[in-house]
Amino acid sequence: MGGLDTALRALDLLGIAVFAASGALVASRKQLDAVGFVLIGMVTGFGGGTVRDLLLGRTPLFWLKQPELPAIAAAAALLVFFFAHRVESRFKALLWADALGMALFAVLGAEIALIAGAEAWAAVLLGTVTATAGGILRDVICDEVPLILRKEIYITAAAAAALAYVALRLAPLPRDWSLIAGIALGFGIRGAAIWRGWSLPAFKPRPARDYPDER
Numbered sequence: 001m002g003g004l005d006t007a008l009r010a011l012d013l014l015g016i017a018v019f020a021a022s023g024a025l026v027a028s029r030k031q032l033d034a035v036g037f038v039l040i041g042m043v044t045g046f047g048g049g050t051v052r053d054l055l056l057g058r059t060p061l062f063w064l065k066q067p068e069l070p071a072i073a074a075a076a077a078l079l080v081f082f083f084a085h086r087v088e089s090r091f092k093a094l095l096w097a098d099a100l101g102m103a104l105f106a107v108l109g110a111e112i113a114l115i116a117g118a119e120a121w122a123a124v125l126l127g128t129v130t131a132t133a134g135g136i137l138r139d140v141i142c143d144e145v146p147l148i149l150r151k152e153i154y155i156t157a158a159a160a161a162a163l164a165y166v167a168l169r170l171a172p173l174p175r176d177w178s179l180i181a182g183i184a185l186g187f188g189i190r191g192a193a194i195w196r197g198w199s200l201p202a203f204k205p206r207p208a209r210d211y212p213d214e215r
Contacts, residue, residue, distance in 0.1 A: 004176050012108065013072055015101030020045040020073035021087060022098055023138045024080035030142050034081050040138055041077025042070060047134030052109050052126045056116045095194055102154065103186030106131035106161040107179055111169075120166050127162030128155060131186075153193035153200060161186025 023044025027037045046063045053061050063069045080087050087094070109130025113123035132148055132155050139146040148155040165182030169175065192198060 004179065008104070008108070008179070011100065011104050013069075014097065015104050016045045016069055017072050017076040018094060018097040018101050019134055020076040021080050021094060023134070024077040025084065025087065025091075025094075026138055026142050026144065027077070028080060028084040034078060037077040037081040038074045040141065041080070042073045043141060044134045044138040045069075045073040045076075047137040048105060048109065048130040048132060049134075051133040052112065052130045055126060055129070056113060056118065058112075058116060096191065099157075099190040099194060100183075100187050102131045102158055102190060103161045103183045106158040106186055107165045107182040110162040110165050110182070111175075111179070114166065114169065120170060123166050124159065124162045127165070128159045131158035131161070150202075153189065153198055156200070157186045157190035157193070160189055 020041035023040040023042075024037045026044075027040040030036075032040065046061075046069070049062050053059070106127045108127075110123045110127030112130075113126040114120075118126060135154075136146045136148060161182045164185045165178050168178035168181055173181075
C-alpha cells in the first residue's frame with residue numbers, strides 16, 4: 001500500500017467515526033438509548049456506501065467484510081452516548097472533520113463505481129450518494145428534515161468532488177492527482193460554506209394569484 005493509500009485509509013476510518021458521531025448527536029437530541037445511538041451511528045456511517053453497493057450489485061456489503069468498521073462506528077456512537085455534552089462543545093471541529101469525510105467518501109465512492117464498470121455520469125451520482133445517503137437515512141429515521149433538503153451547501157460540495165475526480169480520471173490524469181484534486185475541491189466548497197456561512201437560497205412563498213371566475 002502506497003503512502004497516499006495509507007493516508008486515505010486512515011481518513012476513511014476517521015470519516016466513519018465522525019459520521020457515526022454526527023448520527024449519535026442526532027440520537028442524543030431524540031433522547032434515545034445506547035442501542036439507538038449505535039444504530040443511528042451505523043446508519044449514518046455506512047448508509048451511503050451500502051446504498052452504493054446495492055445499486056452496483058456488490059456483495060457482500062463493504063462493512064460486512066471489514067469487522068473493524070462496525071466496531072469503530074459503534075465505539076464512536078457510544079462515546080457520544082457517555083460524553084455527548086463534551087462532543088457538542090467541539091461541534092465546530094466536528095463540522096470540519098465531517099466536511100473532509102464527505103469529500104473523501106464522494107471521491108472514493110466515485111472511484112469504486114468506475115472500477116465496477118459504471119458510466120461516468122453514474123459514477124458521479126454514486127459518489128454523491130456515498131457521501132450523503134447516510135445522513136439522509138439518519139434524518140428520515142429520526143424524523144428530521146434531511147440536511148440536503150435545507151439551505152446547507154453539502155450535496156453540492158459532494159457532487160463537485162465526485163465530478164472533479166471522474167473528469168480528471170477521464171482526462172486522463174494520474175489517480176493520485178485526481179483523488180487529491182477531488183477531495184480538495186469538495187472540502188474547499190464545504191469548508192468555505194462553513195467558514196463564510198454560505199447557503200443556497202430557499203424558496204420563498206408568494207401570495208397566490210386570484211383568477212377571475214369565468215363561468
